[in-house]
Structure formats: structure tokens, C-alpha cells
Amino acid sequence: MMIFPVQNSFEPFALAPRELPTPVLVLDGAIVRRNINRLASYAAKHRLGVRPHTKTHKSKVIAQMQLNAGAIGLTAAKVGEVEEMSKVGDDLLLAFPTVDPARCSRVAELARTKALRVAVDSATAVNSLAQAAAAAGSIIGVLVDVDVGMGRTGVATASDALALAELVTRSRGVRLDGILCYPGHIWSVADQQSVQLSAVDNKLQATVQLWAAHGLEARIVSGGSTPTAFQSHLVRSYTEIRPGTYVFNDMNTVRGGFCSLEDCAARIVCTVVSDAVPHQVVLDGGTKTFTSDICIPARETGHGHIVEYPDARITRLSEEHGQVDVSACARRPKVGERVTVVPNHICPCLNLQDAVWWMEAGDVQRVRVDARGQLS
Amino acid sequence: MMIFPVQNSFEPFALAPRELPTPVLVLDGAIVRRNINRLASYAAKHRLGVRPHTKTHKSKVIAQMQLNAGAIGLTAAKVGEVEEMSKVGDDLLLAFPTVDPARCSRVAELARTKALRVAVDSATAVNSLAQAAAAAGSIIGVLVDVDVGMGRTGVATASDALALAELVTRSRGVRLDGILCYPGHIWSVADQQSVQLSAVDNKLQATVQLWAAHGLEARIVSGGSTPTAFQSHLVRSYTEIRPGTYVFNDMNTVRGGFCSLEDCAARIVCTVVSDAVPHQVVLDGGTKTFTSDICIPARETGHGHIVEYPDARITRLSEEHGQVDVSACARRPKVGERVTVVPNHICPCLNLQDAVWWMEAGDVQRVRVDARGQLS
Numbered sequence: 197m198m199i200f201p202v203q204n205s206f207e208p209f210a211l212a213p214r215e216l217p218t219p220v221l222v223l224d225g226a227i228v229r230r231n232i233n234r235l236a237s238y239a240a241k242h243r244l245g246v247r248p249h250t251k252t253h254k255s256k257v258i259a260q261m262q263l264n265a266g267a268i269g270l271t272a273a274k275v276g277e278v279e280e281m282s283k284v285g286d287d288l289l290l291a292f293p294t295v296d297p298a299r300c301s302r303v304a305e306l307a308r309t310k311a312l313r314v315a316v317d318s319a320t321a322v323n324s325l326a327q328a329a330a331a332a333g334s335i336i337g338v339l340v341d342v343d344v345g346m347g348r349t350g351v352a353t354a355s356d357a358l359a360l361a362e363l364v365t366r367s368r369g370v371r372l373d374g375i376l377c378y379p380g381h382i383w384s385v386a387d388q389q390s391v392q393l394s395a396v397d398n399k400l401q402a403t404v405q406l407w408a409a410h411g412l413e414a415r416i417v418s419g420g421s422t423p424t425a426f427q428s429h430l431v432r433s434y435t436e437i438r439p440g441t442y443v444f445n446d447m448n449t450v451r452g453g454f455c456s457l458e459d460c461a462a463r464i465v466c467t468v469v470s471d472a473v474p475h476q477v478v479l480d481g482g483t484k485t486f487t488s489d490i491c492i493p494a495r496e497t498g499h500g501h502i503v504e505y506p507d508a509r510i511t512r513l514s515e516e517h518g519q520v521d522v523s524a525c526a527r528r529p530k531v532g533e534r535v536t537v538v539p540n541h542i543c544p545c546l547n548l549q550d551a552v553w554w555m556e557a558g559d560v561q562r563v564r565v566d567a568r569g570q571l572s
Numbered sequence: 573m574m575i576f577p578v579q580n581s582f583e584p585f586a587l588a589p590r591e592l593p594t595p596v597l598v599l600d601g602a603i604v605r606r607n608i609n610r611l612a613s614y615a616a617k618h619r620l621g622v623r624p625h626t627k628t629h630k631s632k633v634i635a636q637m638q639l640n641a642g643a644i645g646l647t648a649a650k651v652g653e654v655e656e657m658s659k660v661g662d663d664l665l666l667a668f669p670t671v672d673p674a675r676c677s678r679v680a681e682l683a684r685t686k687a688l689r690v691a692v693d694s695a696t697a698v699n700s701l702a703q704a705a706a707a708a709g710s711i712i713g714v715l716v717d718v719d720v721g722m723g724r725t726g727v728a729t730a731s732d733a734l735a736l737a738e739l740v741t742r743s744r745g746v747r748l749d750g751i752l753c754y755p756g757h758i759w760s761v762a763d764q765q766s767v768q769l770s771a772v773d774n775k776l777q778a779t780v781q782l783w784a785a786h787g788l789e790a791r792i793v794s795g796g797s798t799p800t801a802f803q804s805h806l807v808r809s810y811t812e813i814r815p816g817t818y819v820f821n822d823m824n825t826v827r828g829g830f831c832s833l834e835d836c837a838a839r840i841v842c843t844v845v846s847d848a849v850p851h852q853v854v855l856d857g858g859t860k861t862f863t864s865d866i867c868i869p870a871r872e873t874g875h876g877h878i879v880e881y882p883d884a885r886i887t888r889l890s891e892e893h894g895q896v897d898v899s900a901c902a903r904r905p906k907v908g909e910r911v912t913v914v915p916n917h918i919c920p921c922l923n924l925q926d927a928v929w930w931m932e933a934g935d936v937q938r939v940r941v942d943a944r945g946q947l948s
Contacts, residue, residue, distance in 0.1 A: 215674070217651075217674055217675070217947040217948035218672070218948055219948070220947070251891060251892070273891065273892040274892065275593075292845070292856075292892060292893075293845040293846045293854070294845075295843065295844075295845050295846075295907050295908045296594070296843050296845075296908060298591070298593055299593070317846050317848040318846060318847065318848060318907045320906075320907040320908050321845075321907070324908070341848070343848065343849060347849050347852070347895075348849070348854065348888075348890065348893055348895055349845075349846040349848055349849070349854055349893065350848055350849075351848050352848065352849070352850075356848075380890070467671065467672050468671075469668070469669040469670075469671050469672075469697075469725075470669045470671075470693050470694060470725040471694065472693040472694060472717070472719065472725055472726055472727050472728065472732075473719060473723050473724070473725070473726070473728070474728075476723070478669070478724065478725055480668075480948070483863065483865065483920050484920055484923050487859065487863060487864055487920075488863055488864035488865045488866070488920075489859065489864045490864070512724075514724065514756070515627060515649065515919055515920060515923075516627070516649040516650065516668060517668075517724055517725065519723075519724055531671050531694045531696040531697070532671050532672060532696050532700070543891055544859050544860055544863075544864075544891060547860050547891075547924070548923070548924070548945075549945070550945040569924075569925070569926040571593040571596065572593030572594055572595070572856070
């Protein structure tokens with residue numbers, strides 16, 4: 197896997213006011229809007245629907261911005277997130293296998309007033325959803341989850357997908373709407389990514405054609421991820437894409453070569469709290485701020501990137517401490533100084549916060565992470 | 573490092589009622605009480621004070637149980653946590669370098685009504701605390717943080733500790749109370765642990781003696797960790813210990829050989845949501861439930877232990893998915909089935925929840941994670 201170097205032209209987060217206690221997650225509003233608009237333009241050009249995965253921001257305000265920019269609907273991973281997002285969106289996708297009666301009842305209830313679809317990869321899921329929908333008197337749209345190489349969820353073959361689709365058409369309360377895939381295994385770029393996306397398309401085309409041969413239509417073919425977002429047109433079967441991270445970006449997308457540091461809208465401002473150990477400083481952020489997620493395309497780069505000290509390396513995290521190796525830094529941060537960190541993986545970092553701060557045009561606003569802490 | 577095998581005599585969590593949505597973090601009340609009492613008895617026998625680190629549970633109710641069992645006070649890592657814990661405890665320790673004016677003012681304010689101590693390892697911290705205390709008209713107790721081998725925070729030598737202690741005695745608003753260390757690098761057992769704890773004691777003794785030679789008293793010597801908790805008497809200088817994880821335990825403490833699976837009070841009940849990929853099932857818990865923390869004494873064991881399927885291995889986590897390799901299981905979990913997971917590291921898992929469920933004597937109660945989501 198190719199690791200992309202980090203350009204050091206990035207402007208540190210000058211805005212974070214001294215009053216905000218650290219560690220604090222701040223969003224650059226202008227960058228968020230630019231990221232949203234860039235994807236919207238790309239998708240419009242290629243006539244692809246955008247159904248952003250809201251797991252990244254879990255925020256109704258930001259979901260509304262995505263809808264305002266033309267998103268056709270919203271995606272979520274938990275029923276509680278879908279319920280929260282239903283307050284701003286009318287067209288919702290739960291991209292998670294929903295098999296237990298408790299989840300299915302809540303989905304069925306929500307489907308009474310909203311266009312709601314669920315991804316499934318088992319007969320158990322179809323039957324549970326159908327039963328719940330029948331009880332609630334609603335209709336739940338179903339996308340059959342097809343594994344395109346990640347090996348996480350999704351049926352293996354076009355004929356497995358057909359069997360599940362036929363079960364859906366035979367069941368009351370559920371409506372067959374199409375196919376879903378998640379190419380989360382693709383972290384390559386350029387030619388290699390094109391080859392991988394072709395393989396995804398072949399699998400999807402085979403499924404669509406087999407369905408068609410049996411009189412079933414895949415009206416929706418939903419795919420996409422942040423690393424593949426701007427090459428989604430190579431998967432000709434897609435009708436819509438569901439990237440999540442693109443709204444903020446992080447060191448995974450930077451180091452993977454999918455964006456630049458200037459496209460990272462979310463940063464965590466920390467205070468240096470210790471320099472007692474030689475060649476090291478300690479930040480007031482650890483796993484309860486950054487999570488333990490490594491940088492997928494560059495494991496050895498540590499736990500995030502310090503904007504003001506690009507030669508420093510966050511080598512080790514405890515729960516509230518971040519140990520930073522500063523031996524390669526010509527100039528070293530002092531105790532009490534604030535530094536700006538772009539985390540490896542923004543989604544679980546934001547999930548640790550009840551609220552984050554939105555900085556735009558000199559203003560600071562608190563943005564609630566509405567959908568965090570949902571139970572299922 | 574020795575890896576301890578997991579005994580399979582553990583009783584699955586039969587209590588978790590079907591109504592609780594998964595993934596759900598449940599506590600076995602009887603085990604929590606037994607863990608608290610076991611440490612209390614050990615400490616009483618050795619005349620050691622117990623000042624539990626509340627970062628593990630972040631709960632006032634559980635802190636109160638620890639105090640009821642004889643704990644001399646409470647430890648926390650963030651100012652917000654100390655503030656929350658001050659509602660049940662009167663003797664508080666902030667075991668974190670507090671260097672910025674905002675944190676120091678809040679500490680100084682709290683010190684007006686509570687016995688409050690802070691660990692420091694820099695002159696900046698001493699000066700900031702002294703200034704804030706002078707402004708608030710309070711006195712903040714200071715423990716000088718000495719590095720005993722972890723290399724995270726703490727001054728390196730006895731004479732560094734003396735220099736800082738002398739600065740404290742020269743400063744208004746702060747009071748020199750003693751020494752703090754955290755032997756978080758010690759994950760060994762038996763003889764090797766004894767050797768390591770002797771080295772810790774030597775370093776602490778040298779510091780205490782140097783202070784005494786300069787007329788300074790280390791009235792408190794605070795140390796301890798969960799892996800070393802029941803060998804703390806080997807560090808003769810300790811006056812108190814601050815283990816946190818012992819209250820619940822997790823796969824780190826089990827696999828490290830520090831407790832048995834029967835001592836794990838916190839477990840996460842998940843639903844199997846997919847079995848579409850051969851030799852794999854998927855749980856509805858990923859990094860937003862289990863975190864990405866590996867098992868420190870046994871990295872290769874995966875992301876937690878499934879009680880009902882001890883031969884299964886949680887190989888890969890996405891945010892809301894846990895992929896489980898079931899190829900070694902004679903019997904395999906079915907879609908829709910619930911399973912019980914003991915996580916690798918309980919502290920950050922609990923930190924993801926607004927509330928957890930306390931199961932005891934057939935009763936289920938909601939316990940708020942009071943001190944999560946604190947800003948600094």
C-alpha cells in the first residue's frame with residue numbers, strides 16, 4: 197500500500213479560543229462546507245445520488261447541510277441514529293443488518309412516516325422485518341447486501357442475492373428496492389483502485405442481470421466509501437453512494453492519498469502537560485480523545501498528526517495521556533502550549549464527544565453530537 | 573510476557589433481559605462488590621490506604637461503594653471528573669499534570685471546600701496552581717510525580733523531585749504533601765513482578781530520604797495499579813494505592829494472570845447480526861462499543877472474549893461491526909442469538925456509554941456514567 201507524504205502547508209487552527217478547555221474537537225466550518233460541496237458537484241456531474249453516512253458527524257445540523265447540498269437522503273448504522281436523523285431527513289437508510297425483534301419494531305414504526313430502507317444479508321433479517329412491518333402496518337424497503345470483497349457482511353454470490361430477493365418479494369411488509377455493497381476493503385489509488393472498482397462493478401452487474409432474468413428490478417444500487425468516493429463513476433451500476441468520512445477527513449484519508457491536510461475539517465486542540473521525560477512531551481489527549489485506532493495506510497506514523505510540529509510523533513496513548521516523541525523536532529513544544537492534532541480516524545473521536553465546536557468566520561458555535569450514545 | 577489461559581468455567585450472563593437493546597454493557601453487582609471488598613481486605617491487612625481511580629467506572633454510586641468499603645478518598649484524571657466525584661467524596665486526587673490556567677482555576681475553586689491534591693512534574697504546573705490558589709484563596713495539596721519506569725510523566729531523579737518539592741514549599745497556595753508514581757509498565761507476575769516492584773520501592777525510598785535530609789516530609793506516597801494491586805505491600809514506601817480497573821476487571825487483567833474470568837464484572841451483550849461470510853459471524857459491536865484497544869498481555873487473542881463461544885475469536889472491528897472467526901467452534905452462534913463479551917480494556921468501553929445496567933439479585937438498574945463527556 198502506498199503511503200502519501202503529508203504536506204506541511206496546512207494552517208494551524210488559529211481560531212481555537214483560549215477559553216475552550218482542552219482537549220477540544222473543533223470543526224472548520226468553511227472546510228466542512230467545501231468538502232460537502234465538492235462531493236455534491238462530483239456526484240451531480242456523474243448523476244450519482246449522495247446518501248452520506250451520518251455515523252461520521254452524528255449531527256442533525258451537518259446532515260441538514262448535506263441535504264441542502266443535494267443529498268438524496270441519509271445513511272446511519274444504528275436504529276437510534278436513524279431515529280435522530282429522521283428529524284431532518286425523510287429518506288433514510290439503515291446500512292446495518294437488522295435481525296432482532298426490538299430493532300425491527302422500531303424500524304417498522306419509523307417506516308410508518310418515513311421512506312426507510314434496511315440492508316439485509318439473511319433470511320432471519322427479512323423475516324424479522326416483515327413480521328415487525330406487518331405488526332406496525334408499514335412497509336420497509338429492503339436492499340440486499342452483497343459482499344464485494346470486504347468479507348464483513350453481505351451474501352457471497354449473485355444467486356444468494358437472488359434467493360434473498362425472492363424471499364423479500366414473497367414476504368408481506370417488505371419491499372425489494374435493490375442492492376447494497378460496501379467496498380471498505382479498497383484503500384488503493386489510481387490504476388489499482390480502478391481494477392478493484394471494476395471487480396466491484398462486475399459483481400454488482402452480475403447480480404442486477406440475474407435479478408432481471410428473474411423479473412426482479414434493482415432500482416437502487418447503493419455503494420461507495422470515502423477512499424473510493426471520487427472514483428465512484430467507475431462502478432457503473434451504482435445509483436447512489438454513501439461516503440461518511442469525506443465530510444471531515446482525517447489522517448487515514450490524507451495518508452491514503454485521498455485528500456490533503458487542508459481538507460481536514462476536524463482537529464483536536466490539546467495542551468502540552470508534561471516534558472519531564474527526555475525527548476518527549478505529553479498531551480492531555482489519550483485513547484478517550486483519539487481512540488486507539490491506528491492509521492490504516494501508515495500504521496507506523498503514530499496516533500495522529502501534530503500540525504505545528506510535523507516531525508513529532510504521537511507514539512503511545514494511555515486513556516488521558518498522549519506521549520509524543522519530539523526527538524526529531526528542531527523546535528519543541530513547551531509545557532502549557534496548545535497544539536493541533538488531526539486524528540487518524542475522525543468518526544470514533546467525534547463519537548466520544550457530547551458536542552464539538554464549529555468555527556466559521558470568526559464565530560464559535562457548539563454543535564451537539566445528536567446521535568451519539570444511542571443504544572442500538 | 574506470560575499469557576494466562578482463560579478458564580471456561582465462567583457462567584454466561586444469564587440475566588441480561590431480552591428487553592435491553594444490544595450492544596449493552598451490563599455489570600454483575602455481586603462481582604463488583606466482591607472485587608471492592610477483596611481489595612479493601614488486602615489493603616487493611618497491609619495498612620495501605622485505597623484511593624481508587626474512578627476513571628474506570630466514572631460513577632458516583634460505585635465510588636460511594638468504594639468509600640463505604642473503606643477507601644480513604646478518590647482519584648480522577650480530569651478536572652470534570654474530580655468535580656463530579658466531589659459530590660460523593662471529600663478527599664480527592666487529580667492524578668494528572670495540571671498546567672493551564674483554566675484547569676488550575678477550577679481545581680483551586682474546588683480546593684476551597686474539599687481536600688484536593690494534584691500530581692505535578694513541572695515548575696509550570698506548580699506555578700500555575702499556586703497562582704490559581706492564591707486567586708481563589710484556597711490551598712492545593714501537591715504530590716510530586718516521580719517516574720518509576722513507565723516513561724510517561726514524572727521527574728526522572730530524586731534530586732529533580734527535591735527541586736520541585738522545594739519550589740512547592742517556597743510557593744504560596746500550594747502545600748507539599750508527598751510523592752506520586754504510577755507503575756503502569758509492570759505487567760509481569762510472581763518473581764519478575766517482585767523484582768520490578770523492588771526497583772520502584774528503591775526509587776521512592778531514595779526520594780523520601782533525600783527529602784528528609786532536606787527537612788521535607790513525604791507524608792503521602794501514592795502508587796499502585798491493577799496488575800500490581802495485590803503485591804503493593806512489596807513497595808514499602810506506599811501509604812496508599814490507586815488501582816482503577818480492579819473494580820470490574822477485563823481481558824487485560826485475566827490474560828495477564830491477575831484475576832480469573834469469574835472476577836470480570838462488566839460484560840457486553842451483543843446480538844449476532846450476520847453469518848453470510850463463511851466461518852464468520854458478525855456482532856453488533858465494533859470500535860464504538862469495544863474500542864480498538866488490543867489485549868496488552870496477548871495481542872493475538874482478538875478484541876475480547878466471547879463467554880459462550882470460547883473458541884471464537886473477534887478478529888476485526890469496524891465502527892459498529894465485530895467480525896468473529898468461528899472456524900474453531902464445534903457449535904456456532906446463529907443469527908439473532910445473543911452472546912456475552914468480556915472486553916480487552918473495560919475503562920474506555922464504559923466511557924462510550926451514558927449509562928450501564930447493574931444486575932443484582934434478579935434486579936436490573938440503570939447506572940449513569942456520571943463523569944463521562946467531561947471537557948478537561
